[in-house]
Amino acid sequence: MSSATFQKIEIISHRRLLGQAWGQRSLGDVSLSWRQGSLAEIDDEADPRVLRLFVVTPLEFRAEVLSDFVRVRRLRSLSSFGVFLLDEAGGGMTIRLKKKMAQLGCLPSFFGYLPADQSQNDVAEALARAAESLYLKCSEEYFRSLGAIRELETQAMHELGHAFSPDSTLEEVTRLILDKCIAVSQSDAGHIFVSDSIFENPATDGRSLKVIGKIGKTLKLSASVCRSHPVTARDQILNRETEPLIRSVVENGRAASWDAVDGMTSTHSSPPGEDFVRPEFFVFDEKEYGLNNYCVVPLKVPTGEVVGCLILINRVSGQREAPLSRLELQQDSVPFGKSQLMMLEALMQQAGMSLDHERLLKNLKTVFESFVKASVVAIESRDPTTKGHSVRVAELSVALAEAVNKETTGPLASLQFSSTQIYELKYAALLHDFGKIGVREDVLQKEKKLFPNELSQIRERFLNLERQLYLKCLESYLEGLMKRNQVPQPGDIKRIEKEVDRISRELGYFWNTIVEANEPQVVKSGHFQAIAEIAAIRVLMNQEEVPLLSQREVSRLSIRKGSLSADERIEIEKHVTHSYNFLLQIPWTEDLADLPGVVYAHHERVDGTGYPRGLKGDEIPVQARLMAVCDVYDALVAMDRPYKKSIPHDRAMSILEAEVKDKKLDPELFRVFREHEIFRRILDASLKVAS
Numbered sequence: 147m148s149s150a151t152f153q154k155i156e157i158i159s160h161r162r163l164l165g166q167a168w169g170q171r172s173l174g175d176v177s178l179s180w181r182q183g184s185l186a187e188i189d190d191e192a193d194p195r196v197l198r199l200f201v202v203t204p205l206e207f208r209a210e211v212l213s214d215f216v217r218v219r220r221l222r223s224l225s226s227f228g229v230f231l232l233d234e235a236g237g238g239m240t241i242r243l244k245k246k247m248a249q250l251g252c253l254p255s256f257f258g259y260l261p262a263d264q265s266q267n268d269v270a271e272a273l274a275r276a277a278e279s280l281y282l283k284c285s286e287e288y289f290r291s292l293g294a295i296r297e298l299e300t301q302a303m304h305e306l307g308h309a310f311s312p313d314s315t316l317e318e319v320t321r322l323i324l325d326k327c328i329a330v331s332q333s334d335a336g337h338i339f340v341s342d343s344i345f346e347n348p349a350t351d352g353r354s355l356k357v358i359g360k361i362g363k364t365l366k367l368s369a370s371v372c373r374s375h376p377v378t379a380r381d382q383i384l385n386r387e388t389e390p391l392i393r394s395v396v397e398n399g400r401a402a403s404w405d406a407v408d409g410m411t412s413t414h415s416s417p418p419g420e421d422f423v424r425p426e427f428f429v430f431d432e433k434e435y436g437l438n439n440y441c442v443v444p445l446k447v448p449t450g451e452v453v454g455c456l457i458l459i460n461r462v463s464g465q466r467e468a469p470l471s472r473l474e475l476q477q478d479s480v481p482f483g484k485s486q487l488m489m490l491e492a493l494m495q496q497a498g499m500s501l502d503h504e505r506l507l508k509n510l511k512t513v514f515e516s517f518v519k520a521s522v523v524a525i526e527s528r529d530p531t532t533k534g535h536s537v538r539v540a541e542l543s544v545a546l547a548e549a550v551n552k553e554t555t556g557p558l559a560s561l562q563f564s565s566t567q568i569y570e571l572k573y574a575a576l577l578h579d580f581g582k583i584g585v586r587e588d589v590l591q592k593e594k595k596l597f598p599n600e601l602s603q604i605r606e607r608f609l610n611l612e613r614q615l616y617l618k619c620l621e622s623y624l625e626g627l628m629k630r631n632q633v634p635q636p637g638d639i640k641r642i643e644k645e646v647d648r649i650s651r652e653l654g655y656f657w658n659t660i661v662e663a664n665e666p667q668v669v670k671s672g673h674f675q676a677i678a679e680i681a682a683i684r685v686l687m688n689q690e691e692v693p694l695l696s697q698r699e700v701s702r703l704s705i706r707k708g709s710l711s712a713d714e715r716i717e718i719e720k721h722v723t724h725s726y727n728f729l730l731q732i733p734w735t736e737d738l739a740d741l742p743g744v745v746y747a748h749h750e751r752v753d754g755t756g757y758p759r760g761l762k763g764d765e766i767p768v769q770a771r772l773m774a775v776c777d778v779y780d781a782l783v784a785m786d787r788p789y790k791k792s793i794p795h796d797r798a799m800s801i802l803e804a805e806v807k808d809k810k811l812d813p814e815l816f817r818v819f820r821e822h823e824i825f826r827r828i829l830d831a832s833l834k835v836a837s
Contacts, residue, residue, distance in 0.1 A: 155277045158183040159201040178277055199280055201273070316340065319504070320369040323497045327443075327456055328371055330493065331486055334460035334468065334475060335372040337379055339365035340445065340501075341453040365396075365454055373468035374475065375435040377428055377459055392427065395442040396452050401491045403441035403482035428459065436472050438479035443490045447502035456494055461486070518576050525579055529591060532579070535780055538828045540575035542776035543769075546815065547571055549822040550772070557814050561768065566737045571769050574744040578773065581724030589714050594664045595702045601664065607694055608657055611685040615649045656680050660695075666709035677703050719757045722749050744769045748777060753809040771812040775819050778802060778811065780828065795829055 157180045176197075187198070320338045328336050342364050367379065395402050428437060438460050445454035462470065462478040470478070526533045547563045563571070588597060596604070619642060659676045681695040695703070702711055710718060722745070729742035747770035750756035752763055782798035793801070799820065805811045819825070 154179070154195065155197045155199065155280065156181060156183075157199045157201060157273055157277060158187065178274070197277075197280055199273070199277055317368055319501070321371070323494075324369045324371050324456070327458060327490055327493055328373075331441075331458055331482070331490060332462055333458040334374050334462060334470060335377045336370070336456065336458040337367060338369045338445070338456050339379075339454050340368040342366050368454070374460075374470045375430060377430045377435065379457070380427055380429055392442050392455065392457075395444055396455055399444050399446055399450065399452050401441060401443040401487040401494075403439060403487060405439040405481035406437065407481070434472060436476060438476060439481050441482040441487060441490065443487065443494050445494050445501070446498045447505075448499055449502075453498070453501070456490065458482070458490070514573075518573055521580050522576055525582055528583055528585075528587060531591065532784070535784060536576050536579055538780045538784075539578065539773065539776050540572050541827050542780065542824055543575045543773050544568055544572050545824045545827050546772055546776060546819055546822075547769075549818050549824060550815070552822075553818065558818065567769070570738050570741050571744065571773070573738070574741045574748075574769065575773055575776070577729065577741075578725065578745050578748050578777070579721065580728060580745075581721035581726070584724035584728075585717060585721050589710070589717050592709050592714065594666060595705050595709050595711075596664050596699065600699060600702070601660075604660060604695065604699065605657075607685050607692070608653060611683070611694060612649065612653050614685065615653075616646055619645050619649065656683075656694075660703060663703040667707075674704055719749070722746060722758050740767070740769070743767060744773065746770075748773045750774075751810040752812060755810065768812075768815075772815050775802070775811055775815050776824075778805065779819070779825060783825075783829070795825065799825075 155176055155178045157178070159180070159182065183200075320340060324336050324338050327333070370378075391402055391404055428440075430437070440457060440459045441461075443456040443458075444452045445456060446452050460475050461480055461482050462475065463480045522536050525536060547568050550558050551562055553559050553561070594601075656676070660680065663677060677695065677700055681693055681697075681700045683694040684691050685694050705711060708715075726742055726746040729745055734741060744767050747759075747761060747766050750759065750761040750766045750770060751774070752766070752771070754760050754762035756766075779798055779802060782793045782801060783795055784792060802811065802816060802819075806813045806816050
């Protein structure tokens with residue numbers, strides 16, 4: 147026992163016990179003194195550092211305490227006192243009083259008696275032994291109760307500190323806060339009101355408190371617990387005229403309590419002259435339930451902002467089984483003292499820290515999600531033809547990961563994606579093409595093998611060639627006439643027209659060959675020879691003879707598949723590296739640390755033919771292999787793009803099967819994709835749009 151726990155023991159009597167002053171004595175580190183006083187002091191707030199031993203007669207005790215229900219309640223709330231009876235009647239009344247006090251549950255820490263005919267020394271020794279017994283028993287009770295309370299508080303603090311999880315809701319957390327506060331304070335009912343500023347749309351049953359004052363916030367009911375009887379809060383505006391206690395707590399940020407007997411008690415004195423009457427704030431069945439006391443504790447975040455309040459109703463002594471009757475609640479009721487209010491303030495402070503931490507996390511999550519959405523918009527603004535691709539790939543990837551989690555046999559049975567990994571996969575899919583923002587727009591949106599201006603230049607050469615051939619045809623005809631010294635004949639015009647038509651057909655064939663070769667589909671083998679023949683033709687341009695097709699144009703038109711040249715394809719493929727380098731600049735949290743790596747590997751292929759690093763097999767993160775299946779499928783079935791037509795679902799699945807056979811895509815992930823019909827996540831939606 148620390149001497150700081152109890153510093154003094156007072157023996158209190160309304161008359162002089164031994165005909166002289168007791169004087170000062172000591173009991174170890176605790177001082178022992180006698181003074182005059184009466185049982186009326188039991189109504190006072192006890193000093194926890196002082197033990198009091200009241201010396202009275204049985205008649206005085208019966209008259210001053212047991213006849214007054216308020217005194218009985220006060221005895222129940224105090225533990226650091228004892229009663230020493232001087233029994234002139236011989237002990238019978240003392241035993242009956244002790245039994246009566248035990249029935250009422252208000253037996254003090256020490257209860258003893260001594261016949262009045264004892265000598266002064268006997269009385270002095272008996273009082274000294276009683277004081278020592280009171281000290282030892284109160285010390286034991288103090289540490290036992292303190293240990294139980296501390297255990298409850300520690301457990302509550304621990305659970306509140308770990309209350310929030312990614313899947314937790316405001317209602318679940320506030321219910322936990324309320325349950326712990328009710329258990330620690332031994333209350334019968336309670337409510338928690340939380341500001342609508344905490345989360346955007348807190349679920350409530352419609353009741354709200356609009357606090358008038360410097361806070362000016364609307365508090366909505368988030369959790370309610372009633373063990374004995376339904377107790378609800380009225381729908382009303384809280385101002386000075388209605389509920390000054392609650393208004394004062396919310397505005398001043400300190401806990402306070404109201405008691406039907408004692409009036410208001412608080413961790414801080416109430417404003418001078420303020421009258422706290424019986425509150426009309428609560429609604430309950432007056433016949434079945436009564437309001438004996440309640441307390442209000444502010445819910446504050448670390449900045450000091452009050453974001454809610456805790457209301458606890460009807461505190462009872464000791465542990466009681468619920469539900470309690472109105473009489474039991476009245477008999478066992480004890481007011482909320484300063485120690486209880488301070489303890490509840492500490493619990494609500496911990497709850498406020500957790501709540502604010504969760505609010506910050508949700509705000510960061512909102513900012514992150516908004517950033518991702520803005521990034522997707524930026525990607526689609528650069529390449530409008532792929533609008534919706536990132537969102538669809540994310541939806542397919544999440545669905546495929548969830549389907550993998552259901553596998554119970556085979557190679558994927560041991561693979562389980564956590565909710566955090568699925569969250570990470572979703573946003574990796576949304577950002578997988580972000581690097582396209584660093585690719586030149588003309589390359590990114592290139593529809594055909596030649597850029598439009600390049601085809602226009604070739605067309606101009608063809609027109610020049612056509613004109614030159616027409617002129618050459620006329621010149622040759624006129625030169626022949628001059629050599630033969632002949633005049634034009636009627637049939638000559640037809641011969642010229644026939645020659646011009648031949649030239650036009652031949653040039654038309656050449657031009658159609660170029661136009662067809664310019665398309666992004668696979669080029670026919672005969673086109674390469676035709677392109678070479680066309681390139682050998684020369685045309686006069688700006689007084690300079692040039693080939694009809696330049697070497698660069700021949701190279702572009704000779705691309706076997708797609709619209710991109712080797713250099714352009716390398717530039718497009720760099721979007722993966724651009725994405726990775728960009729994502730590396732973001733300080734990801736530990737649970738999202740793998741996101742850049744997943745994005746970096748989504749174009750790798752199982753056989754090592756992918757890009758940008760040529761990873762093989764298990765070198766590729768499983769999330770990236772999973773995303774690759776979804777990415778390829780959506781790219782095939784997506785709406786028409788300038789460089790390709792949309793492919794029907796069956797044809798797309800056949801292409802995916804071929805990719806699996808060629809060891810490009812993961813076979814097991816494709817199997818799950820097909821068996822669980824993951825494609826329906828977007829296929830059904832696209833069919834509805836088409837219809």
